[in-house]
Amino acid sequence: MEASDVLVFSIFFFAVVGGFGNLNIIFATYRSKALRHKCGILLSILAFCDFSCLMFEGISGIRVVTNTASMKKSKCFWLQSGNIIIENAEVYMIFAVSLDRQLAIQEPVKYRTWKIQKYVILMTIPAAIYGLAYWLWSFATLVDKNLEICNLPTSMPDVVSEYWNYTSTFACFLTVFCYGCTFAMLYKLTPKALKGQQGQLEQQKRIAKTLSINVFGFFISSVASSAIIIVFRNAGVSEEIVGEAETYAVIPGLLSYSLNYYIYFWRSSEYRRAFAQQLGLSENFFLRGQETMFGPQNSQVTRISGVSPFSVSVSSSVMTRISQTPVE
Structure with missing residues (x-):
């Protein structure tokens, strides 16, 4: 099997396997x-x-198979416009999920009372802005030339593509750092402040463990893609070889787009139940163990003596208050 065959097979394999999983989610x-x-x-x-x-x-795989992947950069840009916006939004959304876990841990009562619709909109607006910023920058600096193959990196001007590669790598490390802080809080800091509220702590640990597996896959595949591109761009090789490297660098990225469904199926009884129902399969066959990922989301959150289960320092005036807040 030639290298081009491996590329085409990988693209279509992950498009089917990953597409099926993401639609199920x-x-x-x-x-x-x-x-x-x-x-x-x-x-x-x-x-x-x-x-x-x-x-x-x-x-893009279809264009490779049909020998229509070579084109002008301007045409490639318009064909990849949606991908430029959505791929960059996707990078931010992975970070947004890690930020969501931080908010749930540090402000559990406020987190549960925030309106879902407003919260989701506020968390996704930066993703749209980030994606549109790359599209606008590419549009404003586009220089037309012939491309051997049209894909995401080659659709953007060289300076934009290079900056995009570095910022995507930085976003990977930032997301991992955020999850590192989450684990430090869950396992080192917050247990010292807990007083009989282990249930909520264990729930947050389950969520963090599951999502950290996703982040690990995202980190490895994204860094691998970025590393391939960075190495070849700085190796002094011809532009044609760099273009081929950018094309094959998509393979690790395809893995990160495809993992989540299968990790949720493995780790979360809530998702297994939902997946089994919509696939018409027996729920009992899949509902093994106790790997509940989210736990009850519509129960009441109780603050005892004003101590948030995930807060290390609380003012003395709040320590005397007992309050119950309904979950939104």
Whole structure:
């Protein structure tokens, strides 16, 4: 099997396997009330971004097979416009999910009372702005030339593509750092402040563990893609070889677009139940163990003596208050 055959096979394999998984996440979130909470909706938006990226790559694969991948850069830019916006939004959404976990841990009572619709909109607006910024920058600095193959990196001007590569890598490290802070809080800091509220702590640990697996896959595949591009761009090789490297660098990225469904199926009884229902399969066959990922999302959050279960320092005036806040 030639290298080009490996590329085409990888594109179509992940387009089918990953596309199936991401569509299942989207429909499961739409159909299951248990998944339509803040984190679940953010994950479904991430799944939409992943699905869209896979479809754009699938179309690129069709162009390779039909020998129509060579074109003017201006044409490639317009064909990849949606991909430029959505792929960059996807990078931000992965970070947004990690930020969501930080908010849930540090401000559990406020987090549960925030309106879902407003919260999701506020969390996704930066993703849209970030994606549009790259599109506008590419449009404003576009210089037309012939391309051997049209894909996401080659559709942008060279300076934009190079900056995009570095910022995407930085976003990977920032997301991992955010999850590192989350684990430090869950396992080192917050247990010292807990007073008989282990249930909420364990729930947050389950969520963080599951999402950290996603982030690990995202980190490895994204860094691998970026590293391939960076190495060849700085190796002093011809522009044609750099273009080929940028094309094959998509393969690790395809993996990160495709993982989430299978990780949720493995780790979350809530998602397994929803997936089994929409696939017409027996729920009992899949509902093994106790790996509940989210736990009850519509119960009441109680603050005992004003101590948030995930807060290390609380003012003395609040320590005397007992309050109950209904979950939104």
